[in-house]
Amino acid sequence: MDLIRVKNVEKRYKNGVTAIYDLNLAIEKGSFVFVIGGSGSGKSTFIKLLYREEKPTKGQVIVGGLDVAKLKNKKVYKLRRKLGIVFQDYRLLPKLTVYENVAFALECIGEKKDIIRIKVLKALEDVGLKNKVHEYPDHLSGGEQQRVAIARAIVNDPKLLLCDEPTGNLDPDMSMEVMKVLEDINKTRGTTIIMATHDKEIVNKMKKQVITLKDGHLVKFKQKGTYAE
Amino acid sequence: MKPIRMLGRSIRDAVKSVIRNFSLSLASISCITITLIIVAIAIVASFNVQNFTKAIEKDMTIVVFIDNEATEEDVEEVENKIKKISNVESYTYQTKKEVKEQMQQESEVFKTVLDTWSDEESPLKDTFQVKVKNVEKIKSTALKIESIDKVSVVRYGEGMVDKMVKAFSSIEKITYIVVIALVLVTVFLIVNTIKLTISARSREIGIMRLVGASNITIKLPFIIEGMILGLFGSIVPVIFTTYGYLAFYKHFDGYLYSRLIELILPEPFIYQASLIVIVIGILVGMIGSASAVRKYLKI
Ligand SMILES: Nc1ncnc2c1ncn2[C@@H]1O[C@H](COP(=O)(O)OP(=O)(O)O)[C@@H](O)[C@H]1O
Numbered sequence: 367m368d369l370i371r372v373k374n375v376e377k378r379y380k381n382g383v384t385a386i387y388d389l390n391l392a393i394e395k396g397s398f399v400f401v402i403g404g405s406g407s408g409k410s411t412f413i414k415l416l417y418r419e420e421k422p423t424k425g426q427v428i429v430g431g432l433d434v435a436k437l438k439n440k441k442v443y444k445l446r447r448k449l450g451i452v453f454q455d456y457r458l459l460p461k462l463t464v465y466e467n468v469a470f471a472l473e474c475i476g477e478k479k480d481i482i483r484i485k486v487l488k489a490l491e492d493v494g495l496k497n498k499v500h501e502y503p504d505h506l507s508g509g510e511q512q513r514v515a516i517a518r519a520i521v522n523d524p525k526l527l528l529c530d531e532p533t534g535n536l537d538p539d540m541s542m543e544v545m546k547v548l549e550d551i552n553k554t555r556g557t558t559i560i561m562a563t564h565d566k567e568i569v570n571k572m573k574k575q576v577i578t579l580k581d582g583h584l585v586k587f588k589q590k591g592t593y594a595e
Numbered sequence: 596m597k598p599i600r601m602l603g604r605s606i607r608d609a610v611k612s613v614i615r616n617f618s619l620s621l622a623s624i625s626c627i628t629i630t631l632i633i634v635a636i637a638i639v640a641s642f643n644v645q646n647f648t649k650a651i652e653k654d655m656t657i658v659v660f661i662d663n664e665a666t667e668e669d670v671e672e673v674e675n676k677i678k679k680i681s682n683v684e685s686y687t688y689q690t691k692k693e694v695k696e697q698m699q700q701e702s703e704v705f706k707t708v709l710d711t712w713s714d715e716e717s718p719l720k721d722t723f724q725v726k727v728k729n730v731e732k733i734k735s736t737a738l739k740i741e742s743i744d745k746v747s748v749v750r751y752g753e754g755m756v757d758k759m760v761k762a763f764s765s766i767e768k769i770t771y772i773v774v775i776a777l778v779l780v781t782v783f784l785i786v787n788t789i790k791l792t793i794s795a796r797s798r799e800i801g802i803m804r805l806v807g808a809s810n811i812t813i814k815l816p817f818i819i820e821g822m823i824l825g826l827f828g829s830i831v832p833v834i835f836t837t838y839g840y841l842a843f844y845k846h847f848d849g850y851l852y853s854r855l856i857e858l859i860l861p862e863p864f865i866y867q868a869s870l871i872v873i874v875i876g877i878l879v880g881m882i883g884s885a886s887a888v889r890k891y892l893k894i
């Protein structure tokens with residue numbers, strides 16, 4: 367079954383730049399998909415369309431049966447509760463501990479304290495940071511910080527995890543750490559993962575599905591693809 | 596349970612950021628304080644003015660003197676004509692004898708003087724005492740009555756009351772303008788305080804949006820922050836109103852200038868006035884923060 371269906375989507379920014387041209391694709395539930403392409407090819411725009419940070423100028427973006435393009439601003443939060451998002455810059459709150467950073471996501475949606483505790487500890491265990499619960503982000507390595515961000519993204523058990531260059535700030539070792547965590551989440555939790563990256567090595571090693579974008583056009587959508595220019 | 600939890604969180608966040616932006620918060624609170632003190636004075640003054648203008652208006656009567664040579668039929672006709680005037684609420688008729696008796700009862704001096712006159716010599720006249728529905732139109736009503744045949748003089752408490760009502764209404768207008776100007780300045784300051792909070796917490800707001808916090812959850816702490824500023828700003832004005840009015844009332848012994856102008860009893864008036872001041876403070880804070888949220892929190 368398809369979790370995501372993109373039909374005839376065009377995204378043209380207000381300044382006249384078209385970032386996505388006539389995009390059509392479907393992504394199955396439980397899959398792990400890389401979105402690759404050079405800088406400015408439209409990877410981030412594609413991700414943003416999926417979590418309704420941007421609206422397409424044409425076409426439909428269906429996520430879990432819901433046409434995200436038609437979603438009113440006030441209702442966007444309903445979509446966001448069903449997915450997790452991870453960025454290159456982690457976006458953690460420096461004054462909160464690891465535990466508090468992850469718990470923040472559940473507090474914001476009014477979850478009960480005892481349920482928060484159970485879910486946060488489970489998520490931190492899944493990303494291998496159970497021993498750093500009371501640390502502050504500044505005291506962690508980049509890889510660890512990114513894993514905190516991943517824990518926060520998955521703490522509410524989303525069906526879909528979106529990652530925009532999650533390894534962009536990390537050295538190869540830390541990147542592989544993060545990739546292992548993502549693969550693990552995909553396997554054990556069954557979470558669909560879509561990850562934008564321009565890191566060839568990672569894509570080639572992981573042997574996952576690959577969507578290749580070039581100047582806003584879909585070039586290829588391959589099962590077990592590699593990074594080819 | 597969930598809304599209470601979210602409210603608790605919002606209040607906690609709001610208090611935190613009031614403390615964090617202490618200097619700007621203090622500026623807002625001071626501005627609210629000044630505004631509310633003036634608002635409080637305006638409230639106390641206008642309630643009192645209303646109170647005694649009402650009391651005076653109740654006593655405002657048109658006294659219609661009937662010519663001495665008028666016959667009983669003439670009087671009846673005057674009565675019919677008065678009855679037909681739309682602004683007339685009620686009237687009573689007093690013969691000069693009744694007038695005399697009343698005056699004799701009121702004062703010893705009058706009694707001795709009046710006793711020296713026989714009924715024929717008496718300077719007193721038969722009168723109608725007319726109450727009107729709308730005091731503002733008392734002048735035209737008086738003129739209408741004056742034009743009736745066999746009516747000689749019409750008197751009403753025009754001079755003093757007219758002037759007083761006019762003076763109060765112009766004072767009231769000036770107060771309104773000052774209050775509105777102050778409220779605008781206050782709202783402007785609150786908007787800027789909240790703007791600062793919003794920008795200080797932009798990262799947090801961004802994350803909240805990502806993880807699916809509803810708009811109301813994101814906005815509420817800022818709105819509450821404004822309301823807290825308003826509440827803090829009303830503390831001094833409430834103390835000022837309560838003790839100020841008590842002292843004022845005591846000093847003047849409940850009356851201003853003469854027995855005619857009676858002040859409102861301090862209790863429960865000071866509590867009502869304080870409540871109004873607090874509500875206005877919180878409302879002004881809320882309006883300021885709501886407009887800041889609308890302007891600077893694009894969600
Ligand atoms: N908010 C924006 N406003 C205008 N143009 C944008 C905006 N975001 C991205 N673009 C443009 O859209 C194109 C695709 O950008 P992006 O999706 O960020 O690509 P990538 O993530 O692959 O580097 C680029 O030409 C970029 O300049």
Ligand SMILES: [Mg+2]
Nearest residue numbers: 409410411530
């Ligand atoms: Mg990008």
